[in-house]
Amino acid sequence: MNRIAVMTSGGDCPGMNAAIRSVVRTGIANGLEVFGIEQGYKGLMENRIKLLESKDVANMIQRGGTFLKSARSLEFKTDEGQQMAVGNLEANGIEGLVVIGGDGSLTGARILHEKFGIKVVGLPGSIDNDIYGTSISIGVDTALNTICRAVDMINETASSHDRTFLIEVMGRNCGYLALMSAIASGAEAVIIPEVKYNIESIINKIKVRYVEGKSRSVVIVAEGAGSAYDIGKAFQLIGGFDTRITVLGHLQRGGAPSVFDRTLATRLGSAAVKGLIEGRTGVMAGLGNREISFTPLSEVLTKKRDLDETMLKIAEELSL
Amino acid sequence: MNRIAVMTSGGDCPGMNAAIRSVVRTGIANGLEVFGIEQGYKGLMENRIKLLESKDVANMIQRGGTFLKSARSLEFKTDEGQQMAVGNLEANGIEGLVVIGGDGSLTGARILHEKFGIKVVGLPGSIDNDIYGTSISIGVDTALNTICRAVDMINETASSHDRTFLIEVMGRNCGYLALMSAIASGAEAVIIPEVKYNIESIINKIKVRYVEGKSRSVVIVAEGAGSAYDIGKAFQLIGGFDTRITVLGHLQRGGAPSVFDRTLATRLGSAAVKGLIEGRTGVMAGLGNREISFTPLSEVLTKKRDLDETMLKIAEELSL
Amino acid sequence: MNRIAVMTSGGDCPGMNAAIRSVVRTGIANGLEVFGIEQGYKGLMENRIKLLESKDVANMIQRGGTFLKSARSLEFKTDEGQQMAVGNLEANGIEGLVVIGGDGSLTGARILHEKFGIKVVGLPGSIDNDIYGTSISIGVDTALNTICRAVDMINETASSHDRTFLIEVMGRNCGYLALMSAIASGAEAVIIPEVKYNIESIINKIKVRYVEGKSRSVVIVAEGAGSAYDIGKAFQLIGGFDTRITVLGHLQRGGAPSVFDRTLATRLGSAAVKGLIEGRTGVMAGLGNREISFTPLSEVLTKKRDLDETMLKIAEELSL
Amino acid sequence: MNRIAVMTSGGDCPGMNAAIRSVVRTGIANGLEVFGIEQGYKGLMENRIKLLESKDVANMIQRGGTFLKSARSLEFKTDEGQQMAVGNLEANGIEGLVVIGGDGSLTGARILHEKFGIKVVGLPGSIDNDIYGTSISIGVDTALNTICRAVDMINETASSHDRTFLIEVMGRNCGYLALMSAIASGAEAVIIPEVKYNIESIINKIKVRYVEGKSRSVVIVAEGAGSAYDIGKAFQLIGGFDTRITVLGHLQRGGAPSVFDRTLATRLGSAAVKGLIEGRTGVMAGLGNREISFTPLSEVLTKKRDLDETMLKIAEELSL
Incomplete structure (x- = not known):
């Protein structure tokens, strides 16, 4: 050769x-x-x-x-x-x-x-x-770091106010970015295509937190699980409260x-x-x-990666 | 005291x-x-x-x-x-x-x-x-740096593809953030509430660039001048091409x-x-x-800041 | 329990x-x-x-x-x-x-x-x-990223001048940080405690680069292999040229x-x-x-990690 | 023309x-x-x-x-x-x-x-x-931000330990970088060529802080006022305690x-x-x-910039 x-x-x-x-x-x-x-x-x-x-x-x-x-x-x-x-x-x-x-x-x-x-x-x-x-x-590792830096920044401003933030990240068929960035940023909830989610239970969790004095919540949304705007509307309709939306977009592909x-x-x-x-x-x-x-x-090209069940469990246990 | x-x-x-x-x-x-x-x-x-x-x-x-x-x-x-x-x-x-x-x-x-x-x-x-x-x-200075870091990152991925990127930044009544970040990031166009913009001339500029081989364009949009999503739809309708949207949101308030x-x-x-x-x-x-x-x-509380005309002119002259 | x-x-x-x-x-x-x-x-x-x-x-x-x-x-x-x-x-x-x-x-x-x-x-x-x-x-991963961001920044200014930069990183008994950051930053040479180095051959390599028009060189030094200042003096004495020194110090322990x-x-x-x-x-x-x-x-506490020979070879092959 | x-x-x-x-x-x-x-x-x-x-x-x-x-x-x-x-x-x-x-x-x-x-x-x-x-x-503004990001990072690790950190920044004849970065990073002391400093009073200040339970101190040193290593030796000799040294070097010229x-x-x-x-x-x-x-x-080329006295006073008042 x-x-x-x-x-x-x-x-x-x-x-x-x-x-x-x-x-x-x-x-x-x-x-x-x-x-x-x-x-x-x-x-x-x-x-x-x-x-x-x-x-x-x-x-x-x-x-x-x-x-x-x-x-x-x-x-x-x-x-x-x-x-x-x-x-x-x-x-x-x-x-x-x-x-x-x-x-x-x-x-x-x-x-x-x-x-x-x-x-x-x-x-x-x-x-x-x-x-x-x-x-x-x-x-993947760079994108995760970009997302988490963004969530860290939003957390900082969020903790000055009583608000829920929805952050939409990439992942059309795959919630990996969303799940791992939720764990690494300490988000309160994550919505991914692989796992059926119940919007009411997420809203309830946020409301319970609010009553406990933790008035700021961050929810990470994988784009494949629905647009952050639509989910924001559902929060408004079902939960009766406003959310703040960030769509990171192609930012996630950039950076050194x-x-x-x-x-x-x-x-x-x-x-x-x-x-x-x-x-x-x-x-x-x-x-x-x-x-x-x-x-x-x-x-x-024919087999499919599985979502890591351990990480799902960790996400649940640690976002108390 | x-x-x-x-x-x-x-x-x-x-x-x-x-x-x-x-x-x-x-x-x-x-x-x-x-x-x-x-x-x-x-x-x-x-x-x-x-x-x-x-x-x-x-x-x-x-x-x-x-x-x-x-x-x-x-x-x-x-x-x-x-x-x-x-x-x-x-x-x-x-x-x-x-x-x-x-x-x-x-x-x-x-x-x-x-x-x-x-x-x-x-x-x-x-x-x-x-x-x-x-x-x-x-x-203001921190927010501008946050925005420009984001635009820099998007530029990097953008230059690998033939695409137009719309980036929505804060500024309900005031295009300062959008104008200054457009200058500092070398964006191709900026849409702010203070200046009447002509979407067709922006689209034309992007098309001329495309013909000249500069196939990547970035447009900064102040939220007060319209949602990036709506402007993206207009680009699709009038210009006949897709755009990529990033809404930086509360990220702009965060950071050290x-x-x-x-x-x-x-x-x-x-x-x-x-x-x-x-x-x-x-x-x-x-x-x-x-x-x-x-x-x-x-x-x-009764007077109003003016937009700096010099900066507007610089924005035009330098985004050739 | x-x-x-x-x-x-x-x-x-x-x-x-x-x-x-x-x-x-x-x-x-x-x-x-x-x-x-x-x-x-x-x-x-x-x-x-x-x-x-x-x-x-x-x-x-x-x-x-x-x-x-x-x-x-x-x-x-x-x-x-x-x-x-x-x-x-x-x-x-x-x-x-x-x-x-x-x-x-x-x-x-x-x-x-x-x-x-x-x-x-x-x-x-x-x-x-x-x-x-x-x-x-x-x-480790955070420290490596901190080091590489620093080397990237030094590279940028270095490429405007004809100079050799010595960057001292942590690692008293272990050259891992130095080796991996040298690979990830594309440094021209790395000096670590595990591998006997020949300062003359490093100096020669830099001189050959200089003749080829690549007038900027970066050398990463693990603290355990000697102080960057002493090595800089050796470069002066043996090679006859000045170097610029950066000692990152406790910066490497910091950061999110x-x-x-x-x-x-x-x-x-x-x-x-x-x-x-x-x-x-x-x-x-x-x-x-x-x-x-x-x-x-x-x-x-009694066994010792080995340095990854593959990474040593990659470092050599890629810093042509 | x-x-x-x-x-x-x-x-x-x-x-x-x-x-x-x-x-x-x-x-x-x-x-x-x-x-x-x-x-x-x-x-x-x-x-x-x-x-x-x-x-x-x-x-x-x-x-x-x-x-x-x-x-x-x-x-x-x-x-x-x-x-x-x-x-x-x-x-x-x-x-x-x-x-x-x-x-x-x-x-x-x-x-x-x-x-x-x-x-x-x-x-x-x-x-x-x-x-x-x-x-x-x-x-200047970029260099100051680079320095302060570095000091922030060192502060983070420093606050886990009882130590004094000396950080040497650029400025051969001019303490501007050192003074402004000391103010912006909340350093405990700054040593610049324009102002005669008394190393014993700095050491005393650090010892008083130590007694008060603030066991971490950061001192910014302009290169024109002496090498951080020499000052570190003086701290050892006169104050009887070790310091940690960081010399940021050409890092300060780099970066976007x-x-x-x-x-x-x-x-x-x-x-x-x-x-x-x-x-x-x-x-x-x-x-x-x-x-x-x-x-x-x-x-x-014949006149000389003065150091801003107001900033010197602010540096003193705020590093209580």
């Missing part, structure tokens, strides 16, 4: 640059040429591919987003688009590919592997932490990656390159029990 | 604790006893008043919110409520009062002064920067005060106490041309 | 408050009374012990340091001191004890267990990450705990209480392969 | 990029071509000058350091060097120059103006705030500029360009009483 390429695809997350940097420098250190593909599958189809040198990824480990840019591509879903992509890989003499992204991106990687025999290793990049085959994805994400991305990027060299393909590199592990993409 | 009191009222802002600390320690250093009134006018009517010592305000300068808590009180608007308040001041032997807050809080201070002859000095605390008689209010706000609050708190000792009353201490100045509350 | 107590001892670290909070609330949720011992073994000998309620640990999860305070105690090393400590535990009817701290603190816990039969569970709190029996200690540390502390605190209830004693709760594990204190 | 140039020189500071951006975009908005000179006077002598477009300064307002790089140049002090510099300005048809930096940089600007008749406007960039003719220089610095730099950059167009030269644009003012460089 002489030439490999790396790309980021789908929603961006903090740590993608650190992963790209690791792929590039590990590749070079092992005698490979490493190419960067811009804007994911879109750029691959349009042949926007360039050789990356060590200095191109200097000062990148600490930057959020992805300097290779990312995009969602409908065209790649067609056979024609896929043929173009594969043609460009071959034209550039690229023998191995590292794809960093979420489920959609890894689905593309699986197609390249299964349908066209391209050697490909995927890396899990998604702040939602909804990817099977890794205990945690690149970007945390040390955990920089290190995870660096380790996974290094493992992906070494995996390709050793002949691995059609797999995703992830964090197993403290060690890097490889899981077939077919498994990654 | 032997005994003075201090209270915070209305919406809280970063720097209120620094102002309280300065009032307490300046008072003590000048031979006074200083009392703290909890929860603003509500606490004053309910006689929740306690002597504060130097150590009670230790480790307070860096804390957001207000440890004396704040509240809005409808009851104080009645003559009965005011009588109760004045009675409690007299019962505690309090001869001078420092009130920290926005227009509503200063209106209360004016009543105590004009109707009851209480010696009172107000301090401007409001992240909106909508108070006449000071070039800047306590809390910036050095500017700690220093401003400290200087104003010190000036208020010295003003009371020198016999000033019915005034607000504010920041004039770098020096502390006192403005009659009657003026503070 | 009806009554347990919790204390922090030795050097403080971010996350200690989160651990105390978890012990208190988990205890209460499981029907126990939980007491807080102030200032570690010193306070235990002086009987400074008080009942903690749920609200005493409200708003604690996000605070750095330890509200129970910490201290080093020479007196506890004597038999007399230990008798006093044990006497106070008995007098208060305390049947189980959770000790949070580093090697010294856990040695005290071991004595209470082995010599006096006190039921005790230790928790690893130390930013150095030098404790055997856990993959990571409470406080990261989400990782809050969660780790919460999980370990919960596990410690449940461990005591189930009859465990003389052990430390730590993070094994993603799951909580218990290791005998006798083992914790 | 058709062509102007901008450069940064001497020690860098946060906000330099914002100033460059403002010069470039204000120039373009007013029909000028704007050139960037790399590495200050060194680059000017070496003719490293390039046309800057609007997009070259996109995403620059939030970045620390200076993308034009900076340097100190001994060669420019010679007549020969100056001739080269002037020759390059003429060869490129540059009719006006904006120089951003401290005293050394402005001295160069004065030479170009007085000796060679070059039209030049200076901007004050220096975290020390030691430049006459402006109430505050670009970079605060909103205040971004706005100040933007306003000054805009004023400099408009000043050049209106025919101003041999002056520095600074912040007067809230408005931009121009001061002759001859005055800037």
